[in-house]
Amino acid sequence: MATKPVIFVVGYGPGISEGVAELFASKGFKVGIASRTESKLSAASESLNAKGATVATAVIDVSSNPSVIYGLSKLTIALGAPNVLVFNVGSNGPPGTDLGPKPLEEITPEIFEKHWRISALGALHVARWSVDHLVPFDGKKTLIFTGGGLAKDPRPNHAGLAAAKAAMRNLSRVYYNVHKPNGLHVGLVTVRGFVTPESDKWSPKLIAEQYWKLYEEKDPESWTWEIDY
Numbered sequence: 554m555a556t557k558p559v560i561f562v563v564g565y566g567p568g569i570s571e572g573v574a575e576l577f578a579s580k581g582f583k584v585g586i587a588s589r590t591e592s593k594l595s596a597a598s599e600s601l602n603a604k605g606a607t608v609a610t611a612v613i614d615v616s617s618n619p620s621v622i623y624g625l626s627k628l629t630i631a632l633g634a635p636n637v638l639v640f641n642v643g644s645n646g647p648p649g650t651d652l653g654p655k656p657l658e659e660i661t662p663e664i665f666e667k668h669w670r671i672s673a674l675g676a677l678h679v680a681r682w683s684v685d686h687l688v689p690f691d692g693k694k695t696l697i698f699t700g701g702g703l704a705k706d707p708r709p710n711h712a713g714l715a716a717a718k719a720a721m722r723n724l725s726r727v728y729y730n731v732h733k734p735n736g737l738h739v740g741l742v743t744v745r746g747f748v749t750p751e752s753d754k755w756s757p758k759l760i761a762e763q764y765w766k767l768y769e770e771k772d773p774e775s776w777t778w779e780i781d782y
């Protein structure tokens with residue numbers, strides 16, 4: 554029996570990540586999903602299982618390097634080494650919370666640092682692990698980051714998130730340049746709109762197709778770094 558490819562999605566919830574996991578599962582991938590909330594992961598795993606997917610879960614907080622290493626190793630033991638990894642975490646929070654939208658003068662150093670630890674340092678933790686552990690399938694290995702429009706067009710009420718997303722975008726470009734010769738395709742899907750299932754552009758289903766497009770680019774000469782969507 555042919556070996557099935559494996560994708561890990563780090564930063565799992567009901568939005569983009571669910572769309573990506575469902576799409577790759579429908580194409581025959583085994584799926585590892587990770588975020589900080591065990592109960593949400595168990596429910597998501599049951600729902601993916603019910604759709605025929607092979608799934609493993611791990612509790613990970615990407616701002617902690619030991620947590621990333623432990624959780625991604627756990628997924629590898631369960632499913633095998635990944636061929637594709639998606640870093641989907643964003644440090645955006647709901648209004649009224651530390652990480653929610655707020656005027657520039659309320660962005661304290663502590664809040665700014667929190668955004669950076671999740672969206673930027675978290676991306677580095679996961680990218681470093683990925684470089685060491687992704688294995689090729691069908692000739693390539695793939696690491697994809699989820700970006701946001703704020704990285705390019707920052708708005709005053711999202712200064713902390715925008716700066717951290719810009720750092721992550723920059724980091725992903727360096728990873729793309731450095732690892733292209735090593736057969737690792739690093740991509741970035743910059744999502745420019747508000748994600749809802751009803752949107753005729755920014756639904757998780759339609760956004761997930763952008764990740765599949767990057768995965769399907771087999772010839773390094775025509776690899777895309779960023780899809781601005």
Ligand SMILES: NC(=O)c1ccc[n+]([C@@H]2O[C@H](COP(=O)([O-])OP(=O)(O)OC[C@H]3O[C@@H](n4cnc5c(N)ncnc54)[C@H](OP(=O)(O)O)[C@@H]3O)[C@@H](O)[C@H]2O)c1
Nearest residue numbers: 564566567568569570588589590614615642643701747748
């Ligand atoms: N939603 C939008 O409108 C929108 C627009 C543009 C860009 N984006 C970007 O798209 C990505 C996905 O957004 P989404 O809203 O669709 O989310 P999603 O895929 O539904 O879920 C992302 C998950 O990441 C997890 N997470 C948060 N902090 C984490 C941490 N420190 N370590 C590990 N996991 C963590 C959260 O679960 P736990 O709380 O359980 O950990 C959350 O459910 C983000 O990078 C976001 O910035 C979103």
